[in-house]
Amino acid sequence: MNDQADNDSGTGGWDAISASLAQLYPGQEPRHAAPVRPAFLGGGDPLDGISVYHSTHGLPHWHYVTYGLSELYGKESEDPDHSGYGLELTFRLLALPGETEAPSWAFDFLQNLARYVFRTGNVFEDGHWMTANGPIALDTPTSICSMAFAGDPQLPAIETVNGRVEFLQVVGLTLEEERAATRWAPRKLLDALLPHMPLWITDLGRASLLDLPDVGAAVAAGMARDGSSTGHIFTDVLEVTELVRGGAGASLEVTLGARQVTDLLALLPLRLPFGNALALAGSDWQLVFEPAAIDDAVLEGQTLTVFMRPVTLAAFGSTLAPFAGDYHLAGLAQVAWSVKKTLIRDADGVVVQTIG
Template sequence: MTSTTTDADDAPSPGWDAISARLDQLYPGQEPKHFGTLISHMLGGPDPLDGISVWRRTDPVPHWHFVTYGLSELYAKESDDPEVSGYGLELTFRLAMEPGEVADASAEPPAWALNFLQNLARYVFQSGNVFRDGHWMTANGPIALERNTQICSMGFVTDPELAEPLATPNGSVEFLQVVGLTVEEERAAKQWRTRNLLEVLLPHMPLWVTDLGRASLLAHPAVKQQVEEGLRRDGSASGFLFTDVLGLKQVKRLLRKPITQVTVGARQVDELVTLLPLRLPFGRTLRVAGHEWQLLLEPAGTDGSNTVEWQGEGEDNAVVLRLTDATVQQLAQTLQPRQGSYVLPLLPQVEWVVEKTTIKDSTGKVVEVIG
């Protein structure tokens, strides 16, 4: 992106003007640094966002405040929903300044953050998946490439200073802030609830400013205790787990009933055995989805017994396991992220087969083997 105007600047832009007016209220008298595209997206440009504005902040900690233009309808109304503008949101991002940026009033905001927000917007445009308050997403590596940082994931939360939805001539727009998280914090968000975790972290990261230099806040005993207490009290809000390795089949046995064989990858075992006790005993299901199969784990019925049910055909192939709380605990204690076969005394009609997981980089080189 460049700090230039876009080809769309001469077009009426009621959506753009409404966003700018809201930020003028937050930063009266401050002219933001604006980074626009040479060719706007509406005219075929490669970047989904037509612009990103950035403000300098000194309080509560020195940081850059980024706000996007382009996930909502900036110009003419084109979508069918009169109540919502485009995807109904714009992204914001608060990034802690480096010492040199604090000292230099003419410093430019880091270019990687502009590309980072463009990539998030590109994901929304290409997938149609819209971020909402309480969502999380892994970055599969540092959010700032070539930086030595533990921030490799992100949560999404309503920007605390732009909490009121913005009414524009094209519909409503929410300002959704991207918050950098460590892998350990991402795991806690998945296990509990992203919004709850962010509230616990807020006293330690004012305004949810992302600091690339920080370590996991779960290293603070008080934070860790709050998360553990929340998990015991609330259970987990994560009801879906995707895995590349999921096989389901019935295995016949001589003079005995067939058993159901469930094959999973070692990489997903930790998440499976962690989430199960935080879902089923709270009356919630957990869906494990593979490329061809789905495994639906549900609390046992009123008769208090474990059952196995095969459902669907073709792409809808699924097996439903209804498990008692005791069986859930036994499964969590028995299943290991190591290659092998596991059968529970309380669930002898199911064999769990764990396969090694091989992780490769973009060139196909094996970088890790789990199990």
């Protein structure tokens, strides 16, 4: 298919994706799910469609591919090198014995991921991760509650008349694997899982692969060698208050949620000793931890930067706890730490878990 034919048809981007899939699945007619009214006509689903193929590579599975994060028709974006967001999502789901139809929940799952991209402008990349805040398949008992992203191992990037498109695969993870991904590196974790997870096929019925000795050992060795690649974490609970006190009392109070304290205690020893900073971002404030030879705390605008010596980092880890209360560090006497309970709510706003 040449560029001129793509331009004449008006569906050059769409045709390029379909041609790439036809090479991988010659002669197979996919099931295609399209919204009744796509987003460009005022509908609620951002993707124009999702195709799914049955694959016998690795393990029998369903291979979903989106249409709509790239420019499927005419060129509208100002970026000459990339088509739309420059990607389409793929997802490989283990096919159950005797299963003849691809599960429909995955269509909604991918539409929701695309909706996040369209709403926020945050573009997924190889090596990213994201929590699902619950099972990725709502009506199926599963421990898969998170995801990582990697280039689809069988679909290389393509050049279309509207620019480059990469196929980014969504890989389902357990919460334990998500924690390992943030405390090491998502892409390195996926490589460690690959021998037990061919083509990164998501299996809703599996347990955490970290329980396997070789995977657990590889992750532990990787964290000790590399530290963590996570430089930013986000929180709903973060506030910095300037205190009016006399004497040698604290002049600043930092309020954190118990859930984020757990993350901090895990990540700081995997960042600062390796010479890397760690930032905690809230809706109004940012808290940045930096390795330093002298302890200090500097407030500039809405950002508090905390400089820590190794000994103070060790004291922080042994003093602060993910439980509601007030905490103080001798090395950083100017900062008081207040930990509040974290309330986890479901989609209806009902508290389903309390941390701290």
